Amino acid sequence: MKGTDQCKNCEEIIDTSFDFCPYCGQETADTLTFGVLFKNTINNYFSIDARFFRSFFPLMTKPGLLAKRFVNGKRLLYLHPAQFYLFISVVFFFFFSFTIRKVDDQMSKAIAEGFNQPIALDSLAVKIDSLGVEAAKNTLEEKAGMSAEEIRNIDSITVGSQKISGSSLILQKNMLDSLIAIGAPQAEKLKAMGKKEDTGAFLTKVYVQLLKLYEQRGGGIIQALYDTIPIAMFFMLPLFALLLKVFYWRRGTFAHHTVFSFYFFTFLFTTFCLLILANRFLDIPIWVEVLLFFSFIIYLMLALRTFYESNWIGAFFKAGFITFIYMLIVLPIAMVGVIFISFMLY
Template sequence: MKTNQDTCQNCEQPYDKGFQFCPYCGQKINDELTLGVLFYNTISNYFSFDARFLKSFVPLMFKPGYLAKKFLEGKRLLYLHPAQMYLFISVVFFFVSSFTIDKWQKDIEEINKKIANAPVEVNEKKQSKVKLDSIKKADLLENLKENRSKLGLNTDELKKADSIIQSETNNTSFTWDFDKAKVDSLIGAGANDDIIYKEMGMSDNANYFERGIYKGFLNIAKGSGAGNMFRRAFDAVPITMFILLPLFALLLKLFYFRRGRYAYHLVFTFYLFSFLFTLFTILMVFDLLILPIPGWISTLIILSTFFYFYMALLKFYERHWFTTLIKSGVITFIFSILVLITTVGLVFFGIFNG
């Protein structure tokens, strides 16, 4: 080796002295380890990401199809990469939604416990009917009894309140398709699950699918299955989204097969799903931290996503407005069917693993 050459500590290639960076791998020469050097790449990458995300946020939310179009035009460093944006926003979305799901799970578990513990009426078909409104009435009466002194109610007034509440005839009912009282007694006696399944109506030669359904019903009958099933179904959503996202891009490819390769449609899909996740994340944060959003406002916001999708197609594919309107409706309908099938699959996933 020539005396006026050094060797790179990273790639071990020789280079002429005087270089500040290795001409082969790009590592800085004589880069002594300091705190600045240690965190330089992390900090620079973070601020680069942060700047591009902020620059991409407004177009993403208010200019449908703009980012996807600019990315295909070659502006790939000015804005956040579509896949990077989707991954980042999806992580934030599932993190925030976990708090909402926790709340929903607790509500579902509370309802499940009330249904499981409510008194039942068994008919001649061995079906057990639970009057859900009777549960609410019992809770209301219990609150009146506990606070009778604060409310200034005497015994006669409490009886009148009881009769008024009980006289309501508008009852919503829930029916178990088996003798719930007998199943409860078997559960209390510690009977084997297979015996309980048979009492619930499971066939002798039940397959895995049927056993899974009865397993889920038994957990619900015990008062703990619905919440866990809901949680497991939600936990499978991230995997499902990775399946639905490329399928959505495939739909776009089928409807716009002359408008570029599959990757072009995938870019559009990444940005579209990023918009949806961002919007729903903002709604959940607002609902959790500020004030609950009225149902009609949530409905209007969800409906606005269809308008966003239409405008994004119009901007990105540059086709006639009426043709785009028809295609957007058909694509939305087909994808809704796929989402419905996936949702049903998630429910059964929750049952089988509950």
Template sequence: MKQKLVTCKNCEKDYEEGFQFCPHCGQKKDDELTLGVLFYNTISNYFSFDARFFKSYIPLMVKPGYLAKQFVQGKRLLYLHPAQMYLFISVIFFFLFSIISRDQIQNVDKAFKQDLNISKVSDSLAAKNTIDSIKIKELAQQLKDNGIAIPNKNIDVNTLDSLANSIDKKKLNASTAFDFNTKKVDSLIAIDAPNAEIYKAMGLPDDAGYVKRKLYAQGLKLYRQRNGGSILQMFYDSIPIAMFVLLPIFALLLKLFYYRKGPFAYHLVFTFYFFSFLFMVFSILILANLLFQLSAGSISLVILSTFLYLLLAVKRFYEQGFGLSFIKSSAISFLFLCFVIPLAIVTMGVTAFMFY
């Protein structure tokens, strides 16, 4: 008896009716679209959120170097692919990181606005001889808002003059990012003066080079917005991109110390799994700190334990003795933490300021 054939809705090829999945493309025969199916397909397609993740998670956390070892030995489908593992966990980490970074950005904005207020108070003190009684009250309130003690409520010009002389102007100017005449700059901005004229009021020399002019241009943009957190936000936004540069650099360091232990791709596999572990640890720390407010000592202890993880991971993956693994992992950590990451941070900071 001839077997009845059905046509796959996905690849449009015929196969025998008894199959539950298409033998050509693997799609389920009667894959009715429900909310659960839609949600599962979305997660699994983008993050491979299936049994392999749960099968890979425990070895990742408690068996350093095991997943990388299994992957390079040929077990490519049993566990989650290293790049997929890194992508999925990094998405979780940066989502949690965005929660705590929001408060930091708000604090920077607050400090930035306070900085501008102090600068305006400094300009007011420079013109104190022309201050009338209303201005005195306004200035007194500004001084109070910025933590400067006022002798009494009935302050007069002479008292204000004495107070102004008692203020360490160098210290006041050191606390502000803008040591130019903010009133003059504000007036130029108000009349929509050319930027070149505003730069000159800010102190830009006529013979300034490209870099200095660019810095003044960005400084003016920042001053116009009165939003210091925007640079910090861009800095945070550039971290995921920077990681795609830091990951191969870390793998390159491994290659230099273990140049006989396989091609560069082997070291990159190890790097993906190791940074997946780091992001998972940091994600757990963020969650725990949000719930329980961890102490600085406990956070430091957990961070230090990641070095022990690296030591055990390189020992298992590269199959060398404990002493040699300790020396090499220490050297790699030192070079990465003391040279690579600071250089990346400086580059990210300059890029954020120059191009935000």
């Protein structure tokens, strides 16, 4: 005789012969093990199954085909574009983290050495200021008839609203170093940096970040930049989809352009992963990387022709214009934003 049991997830009464709950779909056997835990995690979030391989090879060899099939309704045979993008981006940033750690160590060491040495800009300013002071002293001696003793005691000269000083910049840096050494309050150190009492909240934050950068001698700034890039990429992808919408205004909705963008960025990240792995074993020359960049444009052209059913000439020029706008306008602005955000979150 069949018995009944209660589902531990939805608490509905079910038949004990069922392997899965007919109400919520959870497996009735409560056999949670370490292996099952991580298997479910991978399956749920990364979908590592046969669909991955059915999606990977067309992505790399048939530009635009996956996106076209997805928008045409074939959505269970292949990985969802967002899942595919998420998985490949996680793999890419995992590989990239090893490279960025080495770069971070090198950059942090170089920045620290720069902070510990006299700043070149300060030295240049001191030379210029010193020449200005000497020129002014000569003028005072010739025109004002001042004695040599009086002129020797002049350390700075104010001309209009500009004060010419040969040592103020060095004194300011030395004062800040002294305050840091004795553990002075932050307000005193910020004041030594030139912060005024009426400085607004935004500029105060900039002063605080500059002080932190100076105190830590730039350590970890590259890591902060690296941590900001994945967030920025989620904004970069919709911007690329927006460009596609501009050039293909009547060819599908914004969601269609987003699907194309997901697959195209997945292809880019996959190629970068392969490039990073190749760099671990080979010294790839720069001309190969240049050719690789142009291959992205060719891939985009082929993908546009397949997905939007465009002619060769239209796909060629639109691929060129999209790449030009994205690389020379969108990407530089985004990089400035990433650098600024990483600095403010440093």
